[in-house]
Amino acid sequence: MxxxxxxxxxxxxxxxxxxxxxxxxxxxxxxxxxxxxxxxxxxxxxxxxxxxxxxxxxxxxxxxxxxxxxxxxxxxxxxxxxxxxxxxxxxxxxxxxxxxxxxxxxxxxxxxxxxxxxxxxxxxxxxxxxxxxxxxxxxxxxxxxxxxxxxxxxxxxxxxxxxxxxxxxxxxxxxxxxxxxxxxxxxxxxxxxxxxxxxxxxxxxxxxxxLGKVKGNKMVNMQLSNQKLVERGTRMIMEATGLAEEQAKERLLKFGSVKDALDDWKQE
CATH class of the missing domain: 3.40.50.10490 (Glucose-6-phosphate isomerase like protein; domain 1)
Structure with a gap:
């Protein structure tokens, strides 16, 4: 059995x-x-x-x-x-x-x-x-x-x-x-x-x-497929950079992912 x-x-x-x-x-x-x-x-x-x-x-x-x-x-x-x-x-x-x-x-x-x-x-x-x-x-x-x-x-x-x-x-x-x-x-x-x-x-x-798809404990490669995820990604960037919400969101939408946005910020 x-x-x-x-x-x-x-x-x-x-x-x-x-x-x-x-x-x-x-x-x-x-x-x-x-x-x-x-x-x-x-x-x-x-x-x-x-x-x-x-x-x-x-x-x-x-x-x-x-x-x-x-x-x-x-x-x-x-x-x-x-x-x-x-x-x-x-x-x-x-x-x-x-x-x-x-x-x-x-x-x-x-x-x-x-x-x-x-x-x-x-x-x-x-x-x-x-x-x-x-x-x-x-x-x-x-x-x-x-x-x-x-x-x-x-x-x-x-x-x-x-x-x-x-x-x-x-x-x-x-x-x-x-x-x-x-x-x-x-x-x-x-x-x-x-x-x-x-x-x-x-x-x-x-x-x-x-495989490097997570940074710290964050989903830095997630797709920005809805408003909730855009807001989450914006908070991630704010926490990592100290940028204001509007600046963080603008950067996120420009680069399409938290990872790419943060990688660019580090190079500045």
Missing amino acids: KTTESSSHYDNLENMSIAELISNMNKEDQTVPVAVSKALPAIEKLIEKIVDRMAQGGRLFYIGAGTSGRLGILDASECPPTYGVSHDMVIGLIAGGDTAIRKAVERAEDDPDQSWQDLKANGIQELDTVIGIAASGTTPYVIGGVKTAREKGLLTGCITCNEGSPLAKVAEYPVEVVVGPEFVTGSTRMKSGTAQKLVLNMISTSVMIK
Whole structure:
């Protein structure tokens, strides 16, 4: 029996009050960071290897199905606005294609060969990294893509919530976060999904910091895509230079990023 499919510690959920339901869910959720902490050494090793590859021009691919695929797409889609990188630097792929982001595509996850075709369509190359995301660790779409990528010399990792899964066996750097039974038996969008999101946060954030996309604790390369971010960038420049708000904002809008604005100010 997979841990992710094992029976919930709770029963007769339909008879619980709303207060009992959310209290018990909260209790279960609190176990997730503890499970992630046990996987930190494995996460560290994977990140170190990713940074090495990406510093040489490699890219990062996430592949998954269902919730796992959507979480990979979410993490990838947030890298450009947060860190000012190109949209093809971190790419999330989901079984069934973009349609599956909103609606389940029947049996899409059962094809072990389609993931490599999807990766090839995105110009996969030697310096790239492929991370398979699957709570069960048994999804054919994910296993097939990771296995082929590793055979072709790419760096491979995975994020799974079962110990000793087929996915972990084919990945060079597996990350196993065993969170235990879900509150609703088998509903891996809950604790497993939370664990996967936490690990993805660690991977992309650490990689971007090590690639120089953060200065101090500030997102100095963020895209100025709305008024909130313009105001944030203006404050960053004010803090770093002592300039008045109007001058800081003018400089920010002129150069398009906090980093470029500050680099120019230092040269004056």
